[in-house]
Amino acid sequence: MDxxxxxxxxxxxxxxxxxxxxxxxxxxxxxxxxxxGWMIRWRRLVKDYEQRIDVAEAMIHIAMGSLMLRRNAHP
Incomplete structure (x- = not known):
């Protein structure tokens, strides 16, 4: 919230x-x-496998960045 x-x-x-x-x-x-639903396509995001919160946040950024890249490359 901050x-x-x-x-x-x-x-x-x-x-x-x-x-x-x-x-x-x-x-x-x-x-x-x-x-x-889009994030569930990434296996590591289906379940909380990560030990550290910064690694989990990085995986979310990678998944959403990949999604945006794919949508911009193939409209």
């Missing part, structure tokens, strides 16, 4: 309403779910 404050981001957590019954589409939640 980095979001430093970069002047506003973090908004989308929650289900108390009166909702059954399935309800939540705004912009699909973006997060889609991104997690």
């Amino acid at each position: 980095k979001a404050t430093f970069l002047d981001f506003t973090v908004e957590i989308i929650r289900r309403s108390e009166t909702a019954k059954g399935f309800e589409i939540l705004p912009r939640r699909w973006v997060v779910e889609r991104t997690f």
Whole structure:
């Protein structure tokens, strides 16, 4: 949260309403779910194998960088 404050981001957590019954589409939640789905393609990100948090963060950066590179190279 400190980095979001430093970069002047506003973090908004989308929650289900108390009166909702059954399935309800939540705004912009699909973006997060889609991104997690893309990261699951990397075997090391499926389970927390890393001992150090900086190595785990580096693997996320590598996975997302690879995804962006592939999408820019093959539009």
